[in-house]
Amino acid sequence: MANDTSSSPSSAPETVEGIFEDYSARRLGLIRALTQDVDKFFESCDPDKENLCLFGYPDESWKVSLPSDLVPSGIPEPSLGINFARDGGDRKEWIYLVAVHSNSWLFAVAFYHGGCAGLNSVERNRLFTLINNLPGVHEVVKDWQPAKDKPKKDQSGEASRSTSRSRIKRSNDGDTKSTEKLVEESQMQDEDHGDSHCGSCGLVHNGDEFWIACDVCQLWYHGMCVGITPTMAETVGNSRSSSPATVEEIFQDYKARRIGLILALTHDVDEFFESCDPDKADLCLFGYPNESWEVTVPSETVPSEIPEPTTGINFARDGSDRRDWVYMVAVHSDSWLMAVAFYHAGCAGLNSVKRNRLFTLINDLPDVYEVVRDWQPAKGKLKKDQSNEASRSKFRSGVKRSSAGHTKSTQKIVEERHMQQDEEHGETHCGSCGFVYNGDEFWIACDFCRLWYHGKCVGITPTKAETIGKYRCPYCHKRQMRL
Numbered sequence: 001m002a003n004d005t006s007s008s009p010s011s012a013p014e015t016v017e018g019i020f021e022d023y024s025a026r027r028l029g030l031i032r033a034l035t036q037d038v039d040k041f042f043e044s045c046d047p048d049k050e051n052l053c054l055f056g057y058p059d060e061s062w063k064v065s066l067p068s069d070l071v072p073s074g075i076p077e078p079s080l081g082i083n084f085a086r087d088g089g090d091r092k093e094w095i096y097l098v099a100v101h102s103n104s105w106l107f108a109v110a111f112y113h114g115g116c117a118g119l120n121s122v123e124r125n126r127l128f129t130l131i132n133n134l135p136g137v138h139e140v141v142k143d144w145q146p147a148k149d150k151p152k153k154d155q156s157g158e159a160s161r162s163t164s165r166s167r168i169k170r171s172n173d174g175d176t177k178s179t180e181k182l183v184e185e186s187q188m189q190d191e192d193h194g195d196s197h198c199g200s201c202g203l204v205h206n207g208d209e210f211w212i213a214c215d216v217c218q219l220w221y222h223g224m225c226v227g228i229t230p231t232m233a234e235t236v237g238n239s240r241s242s243s244p245a246t247v248e249e250i251f252q253d254y255k256a257r258r259i260g261l262i263l264a265l266t267h268d269v270d271e272f273f274e275s276c277d278p279d280k281a282d283l284c285l286f287g288y289p290n291e292s293w294e295v296t297v298p299s300e301t302v303p304s305e306i307p308e309p310t311t312g313i314n315f316a317r318d319g320s321d322r323r324d325w326v327y328m329v330a331v332h333s334d335s336w337l338m339a340v341a342f343y344h345a346g347c348a349g350l351n352s353v354k355r356n357r358l359f360t361l362i363n364d365l366p367d368v369y370e371v372v373r374d375w376q377p378a379k380g381k382l383k384k385d386q387s388n389e390a391s392r393s394k395f396r397s398g399v400k401r402s403s404a405g406h407t408k409s410t411q412k413i414v415e416e417r418h419m420q421q422d423e424e425h426g427e428t429h430c431g432s433c434g435f436v437y438n439g440d441e442f443w444i445a446c447d448f449c450r451l452w453y454h455g456k457c458v459g460i461t462p463t464k465a466e467t468i469g470k471y472r473c474p475y476c477h478k479r480q481m482r483l
Contacts, residue, residue, distance in 0.1 A: 012075075014117040020130045023110045026056035030102045030137050033062035034095055035144045042091070045083035051302060053078040054102060071282060071312025072328070076108035076335050081302025097303070099138040104307050104343035106137065112335035121363050128359045138346050245348040251361045254341045257287035259432065261333045261368050264293035265326055266375045267431070267449060267476075273322065276314035284309040285329060287337070307339040330369040337368070371434035431473065432457035446473035 013019045033041045033054060044064035045052060055063045055078060067077050079101035086094055110131060114124055210223040221228075244250040264272045264285060275295035276283060286294045286309060298308050310332040317325055341362060345355055428437040431451035437443060442455040442462050447470040455461060458474055465471070 012116060013113050016114075016119065016123050016127045016130070019110055019113045019117070019119075019127055022058050022113065023106055023131055024134070025058045025060045026109065027106055027134065027137060028060045029056035029062040030054065030099075030106070031140050032060070033064075034099050034102070034137065034141045037062070038095065042086070042095075045086045047083050047086055049083060051081040052083040053080055054082060054098060056102070056106070071315050072310045072332060073312075076105065076112050076310060076332070076339065078102065078105045079303045079307065080298075081304075084302050096138060096141060099141040100343060100346040101303060101307065103137040103346050104339040107131075107342045108307065108335040108339035111338045112331065115331040115334050115367065115369055125359070125363055128356075128363070132352050132355055132359070136346060243347060244344050247350065247354050247358045247361070250341055250344045250348070250350075250358055253289050253344065254337055254362055255365070256289045256291045257340065258337055258365065258368060259291040260287035260293040261285065261330075261337070262371050262434065263291070264295075265330055265333070265368065265372045267451070268293070269326060273317070273326075276317045278314050278317050280314060282311040283314040284311050285313060285333060287333070307336065307343050309333065309336045326372060327369065330372040334367045334369055338362075366429075366434035371429060374429050374434075375431075428452050430454045430457055444471055446476055447471050448476040449473060 013022045033056070041054070041062075041064065050066060052064050053067055055065060057063070064083075067080060068074065079098070082098050082101070085097065088094070110127065111124070114127055119127065210228075211220050212223055212228050213220050244253045264287070272285070272293075272295065281297055283295050284298055286296060288294065295314075298311055299305065310329075313329050313332070316328065319325075320328075341358065342355070345358060350358065429435065429452075430437070430443070431446070431449070431453050433454060435454070437452065442460075442465075443452050444455055444458065444460050444465050445452050451473065453460075453473060455465070460468075460471070
């Protein structure tokens with residue numbers, strides 16, 4: 001089993017410079033794998049083997065290997081099962097797919113380290129600026145040509161950034177169940193044949209099925225692939241593909257997923273805790289674009305449609321203090337949100353200026369960990385002398401898993417790095433956006449969960465508030481609807 005010893009608690013970087021150095025070295029290893037060593041990399045990704053990942057290491061090396069045998073892993077893990085998609089399509093498109101996933105993994109690792117080190121928003125911005133000054137892995141791979149075989153300019157067509165999302169189903173033991181190729185292309189225009197392909201399943205259009213075009217990306221889709229019937233289509237103004245493609249769309253996706261994760265780790269924390277049964281298979285915490293959350297097993301599709309959250313959070317649930325475990329999940333959730341956002345950015349082809357604008361929007365919000373750390377239900381406020389903050393980096397707990405995903409040992413790996421007492425826990429944070437209360441804005445309290453909200457965050461004005469008997473916040477309303 002692969003084990004990235006460079007990410008062990010004792011060696012994890014703790015400063016902006018240290019994290020960037022780690023990022024740069026891992027990036028060089030990944031670039032080498034996908035350019036100079038690409039033939040060796042290709043051969044290493046044997047589809048007949050188990051789920052494989054491409055790792056980049058802090059010594060600038062790379063390796064195709066199995067995921068870590070620790071769950072949750074010491075750091076976020078790369079996209080799983082890249083080998084299963086190797087022979088499902090064009091080689092260049094597959095390599096580009098791996099490059100986009102690798103780039104998002106680097107973001108996840110960097111900002112996971114940033115979360116563990118307790119970087120504030122200014123430091124996070126400095127880290128991002130250093131990262132963004134370098135071309136992404138996918139950008140280097142896209143432009144790279146071996147010197148011995150450089151094509152002429154008119155032959156060097158660029159592979160679409162979202163061209164190849166080739167996926168196959170995996171069974172529980174990781175073996176291939178089907179070799180059907182599912183290709184999504186952001187510019188599905190075949191100049192030789194003129195065929196229209198479904199932007200979801202990749203099959204060619206025929207006149208016997210209902211299709212619909214996205215008015216934004218101009219791709220065509222089977223109605224059944226995107227859940228649209230002819231009757232529904234008549235009521236649709238502008239149809240959109242499911243993957244966000246602009247800075248604003250990616251940020252909206254990020255923000256909605258973030259709200260779902262915050263909801264799980266604050267309002268619904270008891271329900272979340274019960275969902276993470278250690279006797280079940282590897283579980284993940286997902287945040288969705290509709291602001292909901294779910295604890296479930298990883299996707300059956302490999303490589304996954306988007307980067308996946310840390311697996312096996314349930315195995316660590318009973319191995320430590322409950323609060324420390326929730327904090328650990330929050331830090332991993334933050335790194336996952338970054339991975340998803342910049343995976344979408346890679347697929348959409350955002351340049352460095354647009355990536356910077358996206359990060360600025362993201363960094364203006366408190367991260368999940370900060371909101372979870374400062375959140376206290378009104379009925380259970382802690383006294384200040386009891387409110388010691390668990391360090392972001394203090395809990396990296398893992399248990400061994402077998403190939404079937406079950407617990408092999410209960411060894412606890414705990415790191416305590418910056419045990420800082422937080423004297424600001426008495427501050428009131430908005431239950432939606434997480435920002436601290438100030439007297440210049442209208443706020444309203446939920447009469448059920450006792451949390452406070454910006455009026456603008458929940459769509460309540462002072463005038464409207466005067467007409468409300470008991471105010472129920474959107475989250476309590478959703479919870480009531482589920483009962």
